[in-house]
Amino acid sequence: MLRIASYNLHKCVGSDRRRDPHRVMAVINALQADVIALQEVDLRLGARPAALPARLIEEESDFIPLPHPRTGPNSLGWHGQTMLVRRGLRVLEARGLDLPGLEPRGALVARVAPVSGTPFTLIGAHLGLRRMDRRAQWLRIAEVLAEAAPHPALAIGDFNEWRARHGFEALTGFHIHTPGPSYPARRPFGKLDRLVTCGRARVQRMGVFDSALARRASDHLPIWADLDGLLI
Structure with missing residues (x-):
């Protein structure tokens, strides 16, 4: 079983x-995930310094951020x-993927090897505000x-899509999973955070992580999915 969040x-x-990175780290640890795609980890202005310090991740978790x-x-x-x-998993590849659109957007592509099992590709994405x-x-x-x-x-992330079907026309042959409402965190009703899988990645269960701390730590609640088989 592998948990992606x-x-x-x-x-x-x-x-x-x-602004409190420590409570964000507490929510991340509570997810008990193996790989977590994070969005809005840096400040928006200037040289875009980290809003979540790398040193805090090292000191308060068992995770390693992608090096590049x-x-x-x-x-x-x-x-x-x-x-x-999570430490113990191997990252075989990590690269950026430029995405088209009016505003600058990009996705991350990582190829990860579990301790036992086949390597898999995970795309983390924060998509644009315009449907086109x-x-x-x-x-x-x-x-x-x-x-x-x-x-x-x-692929997993904040897809910024409010509708259930519109906007996903390019994903014919893939499975779109919606764990539940994740935005806004205090009273979630928008299902903006989702997961897309190919037929070789089987989702056993999934959900939205909801706690009193998570409702305060960010404006989104995290989502997670357990994969019981990565098939090849």
């Missing part, structure tokens, strides 16, 4: 408008995104998912 940190600013790519020398992520991989941009972005992501064959491939 996604969490939009909102630059570690909570629903109470306080990075937006700037003091950034944790690229286009505000990174992945945390998201449709173009999904076309690019679908190409990378298909290129991973015969290995399993999946």
